[in-house]
Amino acid sequence: MRTIFKMTLLIATISTLTGCSKETKLSLPAIFSDNMVIQQNSNIAIWGKATPGTEITISGSWDKSATAAAGEDSTWQAELATTEAGGPYELSFSSPDTTLTIKNVMLGEVWLASGQSNMEMPLKGWPPNDTILNSAQTIANSDNEAIRMFTVARNMSSEPLENVAGTWTQANPENSGNFSATAYFFARKLNEELNVPIGIIHSSWGGTPIEAWIGSKELTENEDFSDIIKDLEKLAPQAEAYDRWLATNESVNILPTAGNKEPYKDLDAFDEFCSDPATNTANWPSVTLPTTIEQTEIGEMDGIVWFRKDIEIPKTWEGQELILSLGPIDDMDVTYLNGKKIGGTEVEGFWQKVRYYTVPEELTKPGSATIAVKVMDHQGGGGIYGEPDQMKIHPKGNDADAIALNGDWKYNVVGQIAGSKLYLFDPSTNAYESRPELSVQLSSHTPTVLYNAMIAPIVPYTIKGAIWYQGETNVGRANQYMDLKSALINNWRTDFKNPEMPFYYVQLAPWNYNDVEGISSANLREAQRRSLSIPNTGMAVTLDIGNVDNIHPANKTDVGKRLALWALTKNYGKNIAFSGPTPDDFKALERKIIITFTNTFDGLEINSDVPNQFEVAGDDGKFFPANATIRGQQVIVSSPKVNQPAYVRYAYKNGAEASLFNGAGLPAPSFTSEETIND
Secondary structure, rough: OOOOOOOOOOOOEEEEEEOOOOOOOEEOOOOOOOOOOOOOEEEEEEEEEEEOOEEEEEEEOEEEEEEEEEOOOOOOEEEEEOOOEEEEEEEEEEOOOEEEEEEEEEEEEEEEEOOOOOOEOOOOOOOOOOOOOOHOOOOOOOOOEEEEEEEEOOOOOOOOOOOOOOHHHHHOOOHHHOOOOHHHHHHHHHHHHEEEEEEEEEEEEEOOHHHHOHHHHHOOOOOOOOOHHHHHHHHHHHHHHHHHHHHOOEEEEOOOOEEEEEEEOOOOOOOOHOOOOOOOOOOOEEEEEOOHHHHOOHHHHHOEEEEEEEEEEHHOOOOOOOOEEEEEEEOOEEEEEEEEEEEOOOOOOOOOOOEEEEEEEHHHHEEEEEEEEEEEOOOOEEEEEOOOHHHEEEOOOOOOOOOOOOOEEEEEEEEEEOOEEEEOOOHHHHHHHOOOOOOOOOOOOOOOOHHHHHHHOOOOOOEEEEEOOOHHHOOHHHHHHHHHHHHHHHHHHOOOOOOOOOEEEEEEOOOOOOOOOOHHHHHHHHHHHHHOOOEEEEEEEOOOOOOOOOOOOOHHHHHHHHHHHHHHHHOOOOOOOOOEEEEEEEEOOOOOOEEEEEEOOOEEOOOOOOOOOOOEOOOOEEEEEEEEEEOOOOEEEEEEEEOOOEEEEOOOOOOOOOOEEEEOOOOOOEEOOOOOOOO
């Protein structure tokens, strides 16, 4: 995968003045753009670039102004006072020869939303398998100029970048489908309760581990990551050379926009050349399919790869309709037979869908035939990755005579994603083979690379706090996760110059993790629960709204709402129930353990429709199902199989479902009273 990707600074509205002897080259990062929301009642950080020595005046139409001067490195920064929520306003930046004006600015509350796929998952969902509850209705009713979101384009870098790609967008039926669903419902709840504009800076990437979102300084202090951080420091000169080479290739923008919601649809990536049976592929390397791109010599890369295979169509098939089966393809594809398109899946969200394409009768001719598949992988793992017996071609209704398609295929890399752009490599000149070598191949899993590209460039934008939905990728590393969670929170609080910055996160929802009775994700959930010891943090519990068969549960409405309850209570003075019952004390007595809870809000309740989730164990650590009885703010737990219980745990399975709630209907988190977590 790519390394550093330096994006052009966004310039808002420019009016050039005459008579100046020196060009000031005043510019702003993308985060300062039309429709932005800035933090009310604060001294907000504003920055940009200009010719060294340039004097800049910043003026807000709410009657506040500030000045700054560009330093020797061309950067400038200032603090600008804001007033109470309202707008729309204008924000102007003036130098001797240039004025930049940002329009439709709102003063309100600004939050950062980050994490992996459950935060990234858009309001429109990823159909057909990963959908959002009431998605169509929510999008249709989303028109609200007081809710705005800046979505940071996925990107990675071996060292901190200065800018990101993205724009501030107002909530409405045209735009909201691309908003993070969790972040949108969080913003909507805040807006309903506070009646002020809400701005969300959304920076997330599916399938990523927490260490990718932490700065190198913090990770260097962790012995598990210090070596890779040192390697990344040595990579910088190579990365610069790679970026220079990358920029010499043609590129297209792949960020969805109002005018191009499906940027991969009908995207020409040398389709005619790569699907033509006459194209000489002798110098194309070979790969054994099915597999993921990441398991081949290509390695960690998001982009476009062509796969080709020659077969012999029997004479007995002539004139028959054929079925071409390729298994699932991650993420998208277009498939050709002898240069003729016979099918494709060119929109996101169908990475689990098995591809069945029909070959029309008129294309079925005996003799040599070429199957060509354009695979478009826009994030995470990618490729033709199913089971070998899923790859075959046969006459319709007669798969007994099928020709197996698994095995050797030719391939060629013709595109690579870097930030908001897809760079294209001409296969007729083997352009990809001329790329500079990198001693470390980056991926979205590489420590610190997402912090460098997707957090550092928006620092120190003034925010109220952060919400976080991540952890699935770190399952199996619970003890390490607690250290990393603390490092991330401290890192971000330092960078955003807010040592007490609120940080609210989501405890993982139930999912099978290939073993519904296992405890790997329960351990990670316990690490998340114990992270509540970090000041000014809060946790939204989702044990009652998960889907054991889908890692992307559909109910994001309650996830966003539960995160908002923490903020409304802790940061905005609302007197409401904000958390489920939280275990505060464990007392082991003869034949029973007494658990005392806080945040009971009108009492405790056990849902009798859900199997009891309590277990107890003796000193041997062997757990048995237990009976649970409520007494005020306590739950008394016992089992006839454990005479001297030492430990108690609740909902401690990968697929566990909530049974314990408080009077406000909020679920308790999964937990264990064991002193240490056994990964």
